Amino acid sequence: MWRKLLEYGIAIVILGLLWEVAALVLHTPALPGPFEVVSQPAILFNAAMGRHFAISLWRVAASLAFGVALGLPLGLLLGRERVLDRLSAPLIFITYPIPKIVFLPILMIVLGLGNLSKITLITIIVFFQILVTARDAARAVPEESVFSIRSLGAGKWQTYRHIIFPASLPSVFTALRISTGTAIAVLFLAESFATEDGLGYLILNAWSSLNYSQMFAAILALGLMGVLIYELLELAERKMCPWAEVEQ
Amino acid sequence: MDSVKVSDLSVTYKAGGGIVEALAGLSFSIAPGETCAVIGPSGCGKSTLLYSLAGLVKQSAGRIEINGQPLTSERPETAVILQEYGLFPWKTVYANVALGLKLRHADKSSVAHQTETIMRLLNIWDYRRHFPRQISGGQRQRVAIARALTLQPTLLLMDEPFSSLDALTREDLQNTFLDIWRRDRLTTFIVTHSVEEAVFLGHKIMALSDRPAAILKIIDNPLMGDPDYRDSPQFHTTCSELRELLRQARRDVA
Ligand SMILES: Nc1ncnc2c1ncn2[C@@H]1O[C@H](COP(=O)(O)OP(=O)(O)OP(=O)(O)O)[C@@H](O)[C@H]1O
Numbered sequence: 001m002w003r004k005l006l007e008y009g010i011a012i013v014i015l016g017l018l019w020e021v022a023a024l025v026l027h028t029p030a031l032p033g034p035f036e037v038v039s040q041p042a043i044l045f046n047a048a049m050g051r052h053f054a055i056s057l058w059r060v061a062a063s064l065a066f067g068v069a070l071g072l073p074l075g076l077l078l079g080r081e082r083v084l085d086r087l088s089a090p091l092i093f094i095t096y097p098i099p100k101i102v103f104l105p106i107l108m109i110v111l112g113l114g115n116l117s118k119i120t121l122i123t124i125i126v127f128f129q130i131l132v133t134a135r136d137a138a139r140a141v142p143e144e145s146v147f148s149i150r151s152l153g154a155g156k157w158q159t160y161r162h163i164i165f166p167a168s169l170p171s172v173f174t175a176l177r178i179s180t181g182t183a184i185a186v187l188f189l190a191e192s193f194a195t196e197d198g199l200g201y202l203i204l205n206a207w208s209s210l211n212y213s214q215m216f217a218a219i220l221a222l223g224l225m226g227v228l229i230y231e232l233l234e235l236a237e238r239k240m241c242p243w244a245e246v247e248q
Numbered sequence: 249m250d251s252v253k254v255s256d257l258s259v260t261y262k263a264g265g266g267i268v269e270a271l272a273g274l275s276f277s278i279a280p281g282e283t284c285a286v287i288g289p290s291g292c293g294k295s296t297l298l299y300s301l302a303g304l305v306k307q308s309a310g311r312i313e314i315n316g317q318p319l320t321s322e323r324p325e326t327a328v329i330l331q332e333y334g335l336f337p338w339k340t341v342y343a344n345v346a347l348g349l350k351l352r353h354a355d356k357s358s359v360a361h362q363t364e365t366i367m368r369l370l371n372i373w374d375y376r377r378h379f380p381r382q383i384s385g386g387q388r389q390r391v392a393i394a395r396a397l398t399l400q401p402t403l404l405l406m407d408e409p410f411s412s413l414d415a416l417t418r419e420d421l422q423n424t425f426l427d428i429w430r431r432d433r434l435t436t437f438i439v440t441h442s443v444e445e446a447v448f449l450g451h452k453i454m455a456l457s458d459r460p461a462a463i464l465k466i467i468d469n470p471l472m473g474d475p476d477y478r479d480s481p482q483f484h485t486t487c488s489e490l491r492e493l494l495r496q497a498r499r500d501v502a
């Protein structure tokens with residue numbers, strides 16, 4: 001715990017230094033130095049910032065949760081059930097590479113401009129990443145493991161529960177970490193138009209009113225949100241896959 | 249304990265568009281409480297034979313009867329210890345051993361009781377909270393045996409259970425197995441690459457040819473189980489006989 005804080009401390013100092021140097025060199029109001037930003041607690045910690053932060057966090061977290069809840073079971077199923085996989089694989093491979101952001105306008109028309117359209121968009125993206133990863137992971141489970149549990153008398157459901165699911169879990173966590181990055185990037189885009197809340201809105205709003213300190217404060221908040229989600233994922237992984245840690 | 253009767257057993261796999269013939273018409277029978285060691289060149293079909301006896305692989309021809317009943321799928325009285333991947337790395341040693349009972353919905357207290365008893369018998373109770381990766385190969389093998397025994401099987405199938413162990417650990421586990429066998433008289437098949445192990449552990453020693461596996465010979469080894477067998481002249485005679493048989497088979501192929 002202390003080591004982790006220390007590591008983060010060091011990382012923050014290094015980033016702060018780089019930032020400071022860049023600000024000194026460029027010397028433009030568009031890039032205020034780090035002290036200029038953090039020395040104004042009023043723009044970092046205020047009710048509005050808290051609200052924007054909370055709403056963005058909710059959008060990302062809900063999308064990650066829904067994406068996993070849908071993508072994980074379906075991916076595991078496709079990875080193990082040949083017939084189902086044959087039927088749906090072409091569908092997945094055709095739709096997977098399409099940049100899902102193009103659906104935002106449609107989603108906004110159908111689901112409105114509020115949370116629902118944004119969460120749906122990010123959920124779709126997370127869903128695909130988890131689906132594809134879980135499918136490959138379930139496929140890679142050695143047949144011997146399945147034999148082994150069948151010889152202990154396990155049925156289909158028990159095989160999924162005791163073998164396929166835990167064996168795939170570490171890959172799914174890796175995919176989740178990658179998805180988190182994508183999800184935040186897409187969140188920013190989704191919050192950048194026709195919206196009045198969220199960190200993405202705050203950043204663009206500050207930008208258009210040339211309030212650069214405010215803009216960087218919001219960017220810091222976005223970074224903090226990423227760290228928060230990563231650390232929660234890390235915690236969950238350590239809880240759910242204690243055996244994987246043993247490997248290292 | 250179970251009797252096993254196999255007649256004209258053939259197994260073929262589909263692979264890469266073609267078919268692989270793994271077993272070519274095996275026939276043999278093993279009496280209740282007997283052990284049978286299976287030995288043969290790598291890739292000849294030993295594991296396949298074991299999977300067939302477990303009902304995990306479908307036979308393409310022939311017949312397997314256990315206690316006179318034709319075998320059609322897995323049966324709860326058969327325990328299998330697989331060559332690798334037998335333990336589940338994501339479960340603790342305890343959870344691995346208890347899994348078979350849990351899957352059969354045994355009640356909690358009897359699962360706990362039976363699991364502990366077996367684990368103490370095999371000297372792995374101290375490692376119950378470890379994960380398989382955190383214990384040695386020999387300990388892992390003990391865990392695999394423990395898990396198989398929790399189900400109180402009447403037919404035990406072991407695929408090279410001791411092959412990755414050093415000589416002393418291996419002897420140790422061979423003796424452990426013999427102790428258990430003397431106590432329970434399980435009908436047992438044990439696949440091995442070691443001539444000495446085959447002779448030490450098998451009442452019958454089944455020597456298989458190169459793929460597709462056919463039976464070269466089944467050697468009777470009535471002295472198996474005798475505590476001092478390893479040091480007796482008969483042991484060495486039987487080892488030589490078996491070794492010569494396997495050598496001869498290889499020469500015939502070449
Ligand atoms: N699922 C499978 N699909 C296709 N071919 C297979 C399959 N399993 C085994 N084989 C082939 O069948 C043959 C026998 O395999 P098997 O695993 O039974 O050999 P083995 O005698 O146990 O070998 P080893 O001593 O190396 O463990 C091999 O040639 C192998 O390549």
Ligand SMILES: [Mg+2]
Nearest residue numbers: 294295331407
């Ligand atoms: Mg084998």
